[in-house]
Each structure stands twice: as C-alpha cells, then as structure tokens.
Amino acid sequence: MVTVFAITYAVFAPFFGWLSDKKGRGFLITCGLLLFVVSNVLTGLAPSFFWLIISRVMAGLSVASITPLIYAIIGDIAPPNRRGVWLSIVVSGHLMALWAGAPLGTLLEQFVGWRSVFFVMAAIGAILAVVNFQTWRTIPKKHTNRNLIQGNILRILGSVSVTTIWAISMYALYVYLGAALYSENKFSSSEIALAVTFYGVGAVLGSLTSGQLTNKLGESIISKVALLMLTINLVAIGILFSSGDWVYFFLFMWALVGYAGFTSYQAQLASEYPDERGIVMAWNNTALYIGITLGSMIGGYVITNWGYSTLPFACAGLAAISLLLSTQKVKEIKKEFV
Incomplete structure (x- = not known):
C-alpha cells in the first residue's frame, strides 16, 4: 500500500x-x-x-x-x-x-x-x-501555450539531483538510526525515542531559522553553508557516535543543518525558476522521494557489508557530493543559459 x-x-x-x-x-x-x-x-x-x-x-x-x-x-x-x-x-x-x-x-x-x-x-x-x-480563488490563473520545459529539462534535472543526493545522505542513516543506537550504544527504547525527539526538534528549528537567514544572506549562500556543515556534522557523528549523551547534541545539529539546507534550497529553486516553479517544485518532491528510497537501500547495503559505524561517513561523502553538485549547477547555468 x-x-x-x-x-x-x-x-x-x-x-x-x-x-x-x-x-x-x-x-x-x-x-x-x-x-x-x-x-x-x-x-x-x-x-x-x-x-x-x-x-x-x-x-x-x-x-x-x-x-x-x-x-x-x-x-x-x-x-x-x-x-x-x-x-x-x-x-x-x-x-x-x-x-x-x-x-x-x-x-x-x-x-x-x-x-x-x-x-x-x-x-x-x-x-x-x-x-x-x-x-x-483570487489568485490569477496562468494560461500559456508555451513549452515551459523546452531547453530547460537538463537544467531542471541537474538542479533537483542536489535534493536526491541530499535525501540519500539524510535518510540512509535516519532509517536505521534506532537500530544503530541500540546496536552501538545499547540505548533503551526510551533513550532512542529521546534521540529521535532531539532530531525532530532540530529539523523544525532548522527549517524555521533558515527562512530568516535566507532572506538576509541569500538562498544560495545558506544552502551551500548548510550542506558544508552537514558534511562536517556527519563526520563528527561517525567519530563520536558511541560517546554517550553527546550523541543527542550531534543528532540535533545534524537535523538542524540538514533541514536548513533543504528549506533554503527550496527557496533557491523558487527564485531561479519563476516561470517553471510548479514543474520544478514537483520534480524536486519526486527527487526527494527517490532519494529517501535509495537512501534506505544504500543504508542497508552499507550496514550489511561494513556495519553501522561506517554509515555516517558514507552519508558525509554523499552530502559532500550534494554540495559539489549545487556549486557545479550554478556554474553551468551561468555558462549555458545566461
């Protein structure tokens, strides 16, 4: 279902x-x-x-x-x-x-x-x-026969690929977080629930605060800084995952910077594609679901072959790839489409 x-x-x-x-x-x-x-x-x-x-x-x-x-x-x-x-x-x-x-x-x-x-x-x-x-009902309707994606499909796919890789880097670890905390830290059910709560609070705060920062500093800057911090934080999680109560702080920071990046990148896409905004937001949501699915598959593969302790480092590498793609995308747009 x-x-x-x-x-x-x-x-x-x-x-x-x-x-x-x-x-x-x-x-x-x-x-x-x-x-x-x-x-x-x-x-x-x-x-x-x-x-x-x-x-x-x-x-x-x-x-x-x-x-x-x-x-x-x-x-x-x-x-x-x-x-x-x-x-x-x-x-x-x-x-x-x-x-x-x-x-x-x-x-x-x-x-x-x-x-x-x-x-x-x-x-x-x-x-x-x-x-x-x-x-x-008072929002004006658009009526256009222009092919909105003509010549833009590769640019759009390149843009939303950033979201796909980001989602893999987040959900490859998140899907197995409870099992990893039980296996590596011997957390009880209540401790796992508390850890997920820290993650959830961080995600909401990251999403809300990124909006203010985006308006002040710009969507592109915030999304790239957030991806860089996400990469660093995932490495820190890999090193200090079994450090006891410190893991709560790193899970909070992981979600905080991760979802700050996602929210600011949504704003960046909305700004970059004013005429194709509906198409791009839809493709971006599809990219998100694809990333979540691939993340669960990749996470399971990494755990099966190398164990839970390797997974944060693999996710950090994927976050770095997402950052690289976001930087490369901007250069290609300027070179080919402006």
Whole structure:
C-alpha cells in the first residue's frame, strides 16, 4: 500500500506541476483535496485488498496535486524578500505532520478502529478543500501555450539531483538510526525515542531559522553553508557516535543543518525558476522521494557489508557530493543559459 502510494506520487507530481504552470495552481489544489476525501472514504469502506490498493493509488494522485503545488503557490505569492520565511513555515509544517501523523493515527486506531481513522482524514480533507478554495480563488490563473520545459529539462534535472543526493545522505542513516543506537550504544527504547525527539526538534528549528537567514544572506549562500556543515556534522557523528549523551547534541545539529539546507534550497529553486516553479517544485518532491528510497537501500547495503559505524561517513561523502553538485549547477547555468 505504501509502495503504490509513493510510486504514484513520484510519477504524477511532475505532470501536475507542469499543468499548474499552464492553468493555475489553486483549482488543482482544491481538486486534489476532493480526491483525497474520496480516496480515504474508499480506503475506509474497502471490502478487499484490491480496493485498498486502488484507494492508495487515488491517494497518491491527490497528494501529487497538493504538496508540490503548495510549495509553488507560496513561491508565487510571497514577497521576494519574504519568500524564504514563508517557505520555511510550509516546510516546518510538513515536517511536523510527517512525525505527528503516524503516532496520532496509531493512537486514534486504538479507540475507533483503523477504518474510522480514514473517515476522520476524509472529513479533515473536506474542510481543507473548502478553506483552500476560498484562499486561492483570487489568485490569477496562468494560461500559456508555451513549452515551459523546452531547453530547460537538463537544467531542471541537474538542479533537483542536489535534493536526491541530499535525501540519500539524510535518510540512509535516519532509517536505521534506532537500530544503530541500540546496536552501538545499547540505548533503551526510551533513550532512542529521546534521540529521535532531539532530531525532530532540530529539523523544525532548522527549517524555521533558515527562512530568516535566507532572506538576509541569500538562498544560495545558506544552502551551500548548510550542506558544508552537514558534511562536517556527519563526520563528527561517525567519530563520536558511541560517546554517550553527546550523541543527542550531534543528532540535533545534524537535523538542524540538514533541514536548513533543504528549506533554503527550496527557496533557491523558487527564485531561479519563476516561470517553471510548479514543474520544478514537483520534480524536486519526486527527487526527494527517490532519494529517501535509495537512501534506505544504500543504508542497508552499507550496514550489511561494513556495519553501522561506517554509515555516517558514507552519508558525509554523499552530502559532500550534494554540495559539489549545487556549486557545479550554478556554474553551468551561468555558462549555458545566461
């Protein structure tokens, strides 16, 4: 169920991004929320696993037309000198939802059953559909027949490849963090939960603070400095992973600089691609999902062959590659497209 959802999202997000650049984003976001309602009602009523799969495909389609377009429409309407802050708020909200959603759903399921959880989500989706329709209906729609990606596809793919490598460097370690803390540090369940909490707080703070720094110093500078600090911090984690309570601090800093870089890079993409913002944000979200998937695979391979202690150093190398790609991308744009 999770796989078909993720694949559907990754495949169709670029299409909805392209369509939103041509026809407007608000209407597509509202339609996506209505489809979200239908898909969750279908999941709650599903009489068989086949219908569960169909409902998750529909859910993947709905989210593909919501999440990247929210990033894009915020990039459209935010004042240029406040774009970083506005996007950082959206990213931090997204992050908190990712962490809070699963435990809240699990808790709710204990009281009302798993089917009712999806009916609750459908009801929330219906409310959000009304709110978003009212919010975005005054945003002017775009109508253009111009091929927005003609001559830009390699540039776009090069830009979002930075996000893919960044996601691998973050999630190759994060996916196995609990197992690594148990294996290397003999952490208890409560200590692992505390470590993940430090990581989560760092991620939210990193996302929020990067918006202010981005507006003051520029998106490109903050994203590159954050990637450099991410590389250094992952090396430090590799060296000091078994140093006891210090690991909490390094996990906090890892998430802080990691998500500061992600948020500032989102703002950088929104600034660099004003006419293709929907396409680029959609491709960037697809790149993120690809990176998360590859990260879990690469992390498992490294652990199997070289053990947990090697993984932070491998992730540091990937973060350095992401930094190199971001620098090279700017040079290529100036040389070939300006």
